Amino acid sequence: MNEFFYTGLLQLADSPEQLAGVIAHETGHIAGGHLIRGREEMRNASAQAILGMVLAVAAGAASRNGQIAAAGMSGGQQIAERNFLGFSRSQEASADAAGMSFLDKAGISVRGMLEFFQKLAGQEMLPADRQAEYVQTHPLTQDRIENVRQHLEHSPLKDVKLDPKFYTMHDRMKAKLLGFLQPETALLRYTDKDPRLTARYARAIALYQTNQVGRALNLTDGFIIEDPDNPLFYELKGQILFENSRIEESVTNYKKANELLSNSSLLHEAYGHALLETKDPARLDLAIQQLLESNRLEDRVPVTWHLLASAWGRKAELAKDQQYDGMVSYALAEEAVARGADKEAGQLAERAMKVLPKGTPYWLRAQDIKLTTAPDADHPNDDEKHDKLKVGDRG
Ligand SMILES: [Zn+2]
Structure with a gap:
């Protein structure tokens, strides 16, 4: 349920600012105590820390099986459950106000929030069964859009843009999600004439998801040569190899990915799993160490x-x-x-x-x-x- 909610929402946002806007709004629901369990968590964490956490979840989206990395995140789950019922209009207004204040504190313009709401307003014209679930559970009114517009007009952050690196991350995230969740669509959208790295990344995932392993690995090798310090590329290669029973080679790639990015719970788990799968007693302790590290970073993954x-x-x-x-x-x-x-x-x-x-x-x-x-x-x-x-x- 929460997985569906997140992936759907992540695919709907066109820019990292829009994503930050919608996350800030959700955080506003948590802060406002619209979710029972959220209140306790809010007491122990600053709004910015929560915003950072959710952004990290967004960035790590679409793991091995196209699932969301932080399926165990209880806040997210609560949001999803609550969303199924829908929020009241007054809850929406207070979540917007809190969300805009989080964005101000984080130095992010509310322009993305405004754009996202305008996009949702367009969706309201569609018949109910074609609307994003989000629209039905967060009732949008003209007042809400107008409030955000007013806030933007008077904000010193009005024309501030996020660092370009977030745009790249966001592009990759969307490419990754589409490649995993809708590989056929990804192959149509990102054609083999498209030279961009993001496009080839999406194609590689989609090819591997549709059992075209050789072609997927060719592409993956290409962008590893081009950007040899990107852990995501070794992770993908490790995953393709692992799932095709090429365990030794997958170990090498997961090791490299972990060297480049040492604080990813998912990467430690994948590396530990691959080491375990070699059935080599000499590598058992290292496997255990990797799994413990994964649990230390994120301890609610069964x-x-x-x-x-x-x-x-x-x-x-x-x-x-x-x-x-x-x-x-x-x-x-x-x-x-x-x-x-x-x-x-x-x-x-x-x-x-x-x-x-x-x-x-x-x-x-x-x-x-x-x-x-x-x-x-x-x-x-x-x-x-x-x-x-x-x-x-x-x-
Ligand atoms: Zn809402």
Whole structure:
């Protein structure tokens, strides 16, 4: 649901300023407490940090399966759920006001917000089934557009443009999304006569998505030669190779991507996964290290915990050390938490605690999970439980 919401929205925005405008508006809903869970998160993070986080999500969009990287981001999920019902007009007005103030503080002109609203206004002429879902859930009025226009007229940031690098990022993001989600359309829009790097990037993704692996790799090799320091290109090449069972070569490419960009949870996970898939005992520790780093950067991704459980399981076989069995149960407990399966998480955590030496870091984390998922635990509502868990397992 949230994935659909984000990708649809990301594809609708024509420029990074428009995207910033719509994100600022969404952040306004969070700040205004229109989402129950959002209020708590807002207390702990500045508006700008949230804006930065959401922009980072946008930039990292369309991962391995065309999914959004931060599927586990509860704020985003809440927005999506709330959106399904639709916001009230007064909530829209207050989200706009807060959003414009975030943009001012971030030094971004509200022009993009205005343009995006005008674009949505055009959509309102369309029959309901052809409108973007966004239009139906965020009721747009002429007043809203007029308010943003007034703000723009009096703003010192009126004609300020974002740094060109954001335009490049935005172009690549749109190319990537289209390549993954609608490969046939991407191949029509970005023809082989189009020499731009963005166009070839979209084509490479679309070709690989439509099983034209050789041609996809040819293109990928071309833009790696042209821009050898871009981690995205090695990531794509690594992914194409991995999914076509060329594991050794994919390891090399993921390693390079991680050297060029060291703080991407997704890249660490992909590298760790590829290392694990080599089945080479000598590379098991490095695989575990990569998966732990991925979890440190973004800890609510079930698949990463699952991979870590597999890696520790192999470690248990090789090292004949019972402690690793406890770590497997612990990792599976975390995976269950990330999936929202509280009961299962509690049982797995309990099993982990029986095996792990009492008081060690993983034992303590397992205890946190057990306490916060217990059915008789003293928590008045789900939100509080969620927050406690978040604090608890970062240790
Ligand atoms: Zn809204």
